[in-house]
Amino acid sequence: MFGIDSSKVTMFSSSKKETKYLYFILMEDLPINERVFPAGNIAVIAEAEYMKEIQAEPPTPGRKLKFHLAEADVHLSLEVGSLNQLSEQNAGLLLAVSPSPVRFSLYLEKDRLENARHIHHGNLVTVDYKSKFLPGIVRYIGSICDTPKLSGTFLGIELQGEGEVDDQCDGTFGGHQYFSCKKGCGIFVPFNKVKRRWSVGEGEQCVGAGTINGKDPWVDHPVNPGDRVAVYVEEEMKEGTVVGIMDGGTTVLVNFESNQMVGEESMMPLKVPLESVIKEDMLQPKGSIQRSNSREISVDGVGSPGGWKRDLVENGGSRPGSRFLGVKSLVQINLGKGEPMTGVIQWMGHLPDVTDEIAGVELDEDKGTSDGTWKGHRYFQCAAKRGLFVRVASCQPDTRFQSLAVTLEDLQDPERTTNRESCVVPVIVPPPRNEEAFRILEGRMRGIQGHCNSCYMDSALFSLFSCTLVLDSMLYKSTNHQFGHIQRILREEIVNPLRRHGFVDCKKVMNLRKELTQGGYCAGFTNEEKDPEEFLTVIMQHVLGLEPLLKLKSPGQKEQECYCHQVFIEKDDDLIVPTVQQLVEHSFHSNHLKLTEVPSCFIIQMPRFGKNYKMFEKIIPSLELDITDLLCDSPRECCLCGELATQECEECFKDKLFSKTGLKQYCDMCWHQVHSHSSRRSHRSMKLDCPVEFARTGKAMVPREKMQLFAVLCIETSHYVSFIKYGPEDRQWMFFDSMSDRHGGESGYNIPTVTHCPEVAKYVNYSAAQLIKEQPRDMEGVAKRQLCDAYMYLYENPRMAVYK
Numbered sequence: 001m002f003g004i005d006s007s008k009v010t011m012f013s014s015s016k017k018e019t020k021y022l023y024f025i026l027m028e029d030l031p032i033n034e035r036v037f038p039a040g041n042i043a044v045i046a047e048a049e050y051m052k053e054i055q056a057e058p059p060t061p062g063r064k065l066k067f068h069l070a071e072a073d074v075h076l077s078l079e080v081g082s083l084n085q086l087s088e089q090n091a092g093l094l095l096a097v098s099p100s101p102v103r104f105s106l107y108l109e110k111d112r113l114e115n116a117r118h119i120h121h122g123n124l125v126t127v128d129y130k131s132k133f134l135p136g137i138v139r140y141i142g143s144i145c146d147t148p149k150l151s152g153t154f155l156g157i158e159l160q161g162e163g164e165v166d167d168q169c170d171g172t173f174g175g176h177q178y179f180s181c182k183k184g185c186g187i188f189v190p191f192n193k194v195k196r197r198w199s200v201g202e203g204e205q206c207v208g209a210g211t212i213n214g215k216d217p218w219v220d221h222p223v224n225p226g227d228r229v230a231v232y233v234e235e236e237m238k239e240g241t242v243v244g245i246m247d248g249g250t251t252v253l254v255n256f257e258s259n260q261m262v263g264e265e266s267m268m269p270l271k272v273p274l275e276s277v278i279k280e281d282m283l284q285p286k287g288s289i290q291r292s293n294s295r296e297i298s299v300d301g302v303g304s305p306g307g308w309k310r311d312l313v314e315n316g317g318s319r320p321g322s323r324f325l326g327v328k329s330l331v332q333i334n335l336g337k338g339e340p341m342t343g344v345i346q347w348m349g350h351l352p353d354v355t356d357e358i359a360g361v362e363l364d365e366d367k368g369t370s371d372g373t374w375k376g377h378r379y380f381q382c383a384a385k386r387g388l389f390v391r392v393a394s395c396q397p398d399t400r401f402q403s404l405a406v407t408l409e410d411l412q413d414p415e416r417t418t419n420r421e422s423c424v425v426p427v428i429v430p431p432p433r434n435e436e437a438f439r440i441l442e443g444r445m446r447g448i449q450g451h452c453n454s455c456y457m458d459s460a461l462f463s464l465f466s467c468t469l470v471l472d473s474m475l476y477k478s479t480n481h482q483f484g485h486i487q488r489i490l491r492e493e494i495v496n497p498l499r500r501h502g503f504v505d506c507k508k509v510m511n512l513r514k515e516l517t518q519g520g521y522c523a524g525f526t527n528e529e530k531d532p533e534e535f536l537t538v539i540m541q542h543v544l545g546l547e548p549l550l551k552l553k554s555p556g557q558k559e560q561e562c563y564c565h566q567v568f569i570e571k572d573d574d575l576i577v578p579t580v581q582q583l584v585e586h587s588f589h590s591n592h593l594k595l596t597e598v599p600s601c602f603i604i605q606m607p608r609f610g611k612n613y614k615m616f617e618k619i620i621p622s623l624e625l626d627i628t629d630l631l632c633d634s635p636r637e638c639c640l641c642g643e644l645a646t647q648e649c650e651e652c653f654k655d656k657l658f659s660k661t662g663l664k665q666y667c668d669m670c671w672h673q674v675h676s677h678s679s680r681r682s683h684r685s686m687k688l689d690c691p692v693e694f695a696r697t698g699k700a701m702v703p704r705e706k707m708q709l710f711a712v713l714c715i716e717t718s719h720y721v722s723f724i725k726y727g728p729e730d731r732q733w734m735f736f737d738s739m740s741d742r743h744g745g746e747s748g749y750n751i752p753t754v755t756h757c758p759e760v761a762k763y764v765n766y767s768a769a770q771l772i773k774e775q776p777r778d779m780e781g782v783a784k785r786q787l788c789d790a791y792m793y794l795y796e797n798p799r800m801a802v803y804k
Contacts, residue, residue, distance in 0.1 A: 326423020
C-alpha cells in the first residue's frame with residue numbers, strides 16, 4: 001500500500017469518511033445526445049445506494065444506476081454491465097491520468113497498475129518529463145486536491161542532480177505544502193510517468209531505496225565482477241570483462257575492461273549502462289563474431305564483410321541460410337557451452353546508437369538481463385530476467401519448431417516447403433520506394449497470399465499500403481477501443497510485414513476478414529466474392545471512422561461526402577479510348593459536381609459492372625490527374641488566353657473548337673468573343689468565385705492542382721489483380737496477383753506473385769489513335785490487363801497526405 005503521511009494531508013474530506021463510495025471504470029464509449037463520454041471515465045456511487053438498488057430485486061440485463069462521472073463532473077444513469085469495479089486505490093491512481101483513452105489503456109495493462117501499487121516513499125525513480133528522463137526520489141503519494149468522493153493520486157517527486165524543471169515547484173501545490181525541497185526540484189506526476197530505478201550500495205550489492213532488509217524484491221543483479229560480457233561501444237561490439245558496478249543516478253553503470261589492445265597496452269576501463277551489457281554466453285560461440293574496418297560483421301567466419309549485410313537484407317533480417325524470423329518467431333540463442341537458450345521474439349528494430357538490427361527476445365527461463373526495457377525505454381513487456389536484446393544474426397529458429405519456418409531457398413521455390421506463415425511487426429515501417437520496393441516486393445511468394453475468394457481484399461490492401469503512405473492515418477488514428485484490435489491486425493499483421501518483408505500469409509488476412517464479419521457490418525467477408533469498394537467503405541467508415549476522402553457539392557445541394565467516386569456518364573461516340581482525365585471530367589460535368597477541397601486520396605471507379613459489362617474496351621491511365629477545374633471557389637484560368645477566368649460555360653463542354661479538354665471557363669473578354677457566335681449566344685454563364693487574396697495579387701498564372709496515380713485495380717472473370725507504381729519513372733510498375741499459382745490440390749495453398757512490368761509505360765504513353773489499332777492479344781507482358789480490365793484508379797496528393 002502507499003504510505004501517505006496523514007499529518008501532512010488528508011486525501012478525502014470529512015464527508016468522505018461519513019459516506020463510503022464504490023468506484024468503477026467505463027468500459028465503452030457512451031454517446032449521450034451530441035456528447036460522447038469515452039471509455040476510461042471513472043464512475044462513483046455511494047455504496048449504500050448501490051447495494052440498495054442491486055439487492056432490491058434480482059439483477060436484470062440492462063439495469064441502470066445513477067453514477068457520478070468524476071472527470072466530467074456529471075451524474076448519469078449507466079448500465080451496470082458497461083462498468084468494471086475498481087478498488088479505491090486503483091481508482092485514485094487512474095483518475096490522475098488523462099485523457100480517458102490513455103487511462104483506459106493503462107487499466108487494460110494490469111502490470112503497469114500493479115507495479116504502481118508497490119511504489120513507496122523514498123523509492124528512487126525516473127520521471128518522464130517533456131520527453132526527458134529525470135532522476136528523483138518519491139517524497140509524497142496521494143491527492144493534491146480534496147473532493148468529497150475521489151481525487152487523483154499523484155506522486156510528488158524530488159528531482160536529483162541536474163534534473164530540475166522550470167516550474168519552480170518546491171513541493172507546494174495549490175497553496176499547500178505536501179513535501180519540502182529546493183525550488184525547481186519538485187514535481188507532481190501520475191503513476192504512468194514514473195519508473196523505479198536501482199541504487200548500488202556498499203560492496204557493490206544492488207539494492208533499492210525503501211526495500212526490506214536491503215534487498216530489492218523487484219531486481220536481481222544480472223552481472224557480477226569477473227563476468228565475460230560484450231557491449232556496444234560507438235556502434236561496434238566489444239568483448240571484455242566486468243571489473244565493477246556502480247550507481248549512475250538514472251541507471252546502474254558497469255565498469256567494463258575491453259580485450260582490445262592499443263599498441264601494447266590495454267584500453268582504459270569504460271563505464272557503460274547495464275542495459276547495454278550482454279553476457280558472453282548469451283551470444284554465439286566464441287570466434288563467430290569477427291570485426292572489420294567497415295564495422296560490418298561476417299557470421300561464422302564466412303563471406304566478405306559486406307556480404308553478410310547484403311544477405312541479411314535479402315533474407316528478411318536473418319542470417320544467410322537461416323529461416324525467416326520476425327516478431328512471434330520461436331528462436332534459440334546458441335551458448336558457448338551447454339544447451340541453447342530458447343524464447344520468442346517480441347520486438348525487432350534498431351536501438352539508439354546501434355547499427356545492427358536487434359531482436360528483443362522473451363526467454364523461456366530467467367537467464368536474461370531485462371524486463372523488456374533498454375536504457376529506460378520499454379520495447380516489450382516480460383517478467384524480470386526474461387528479456388534479452390541480441391543481434392538478429394545471433395538468433396536461429398527453434399529447432400523444435402522448424403516446420404513452422406521457411407528458408408531463403410523456400411522463398412525462391414515454394415514447392416520445397418509447406419505453406420509459409422508471415423510474422424507480426426509491431427514497429428512503424430515506412431512504405432518502400434524505388435529500388436528498395438522492387439527488392440522487397442518482387443518475386444514468387446510475395447505480396448498478400450490469397451485464399452477463399454479474398455482477391456478483392458488482397459488487391460485493395462496491396463494497392464493502398466505497399467508503396468504509399470497516403471492512407472496511413474487508417475493505421476494510427478485514434479479509434480473506438482472496440483475496433484482497436486482490427487486496426488492492430490491491419491497495421492501489425494498485414495501492412496508492416498508487407499512493407500518490411502514483402503509477404504503476408506492468408507491466415508493474417510483471414511483474421512481481418514473474421515473480425516469484419518463478426519462486427520456485423522456485412523456478412524460473408526470470410527468466404528464470399530465482394531467488391532473492393534464494399535470492403536473499403538466498411539473498414540474506412542464503419543470500423544475506423546476515417547474522415548471521408550471526397551467532399552462534393554452540386555448547385556443548390558448540401559455537401560456530399562464519400563470515400564470513392566463512381567464514374568457515371570452518357571454514351572459519347574467521340575470517346576472511343578478515353579483517358580481517366582476525360583472520364584472524370586465528363587462524370588463531374590454530367591452530374592454537376594465540384595470538389596469543395598483538394599483530396600489527399602482520390603479513388604475512382606470506372607464505368608463498368610463486374611465481368612459482365614464495361615463501357616470502354618480500353619482506358620488510358622492518366623499518370624497525372626489535373627483537378628484544378630474540378631474545384632469550386634478556386635482560381636481557374638481561361639481556356640483560351642490563360643488569364644484568370646471569371647465565368648464557366650457548361651454548354652461549351654463538348655465544343656472541341658477552342659480546347660481539347662472538356663471543362664471550359666473564360667475571362668470576360670474571351671467569354672464575349674466566343675459567345676458572339678450565333679450558335680453560342682443562348683449559352684448561360686456561371687460566375688466563378690475566386691479567392692479575394694488571389695485576385696489581389698494580379699497573377700496571370702493559375703497554379704495547377706495535380707494528383708499522382710499510384711495504383712490500378714483490375715478485374716477479369718471475377719478475379720481482382722492490381723498494378724502499383726513504385727517510383728516516379730514511367731517504367732516503375734509492378735503487377736500483383738494474390739493467386740497467380742497454386743501448390744497442391746484442395747489441401748494446398750495459393751502462391752502470390754509480384755512481377756516487374758516496365759512494358760506498361762510503353763502503352764500508357766500511346767495516343768488514343770495508336771491504342772485503337774492495338775490488339776489486346778498482341779500487347780507485351782501484362783499491359784493488356786491494365787488497359788483493358790481497369791476497375792479502379794487510385795490517385796494521391798503527397799502534399800495533402802501530410803495533413804490528412
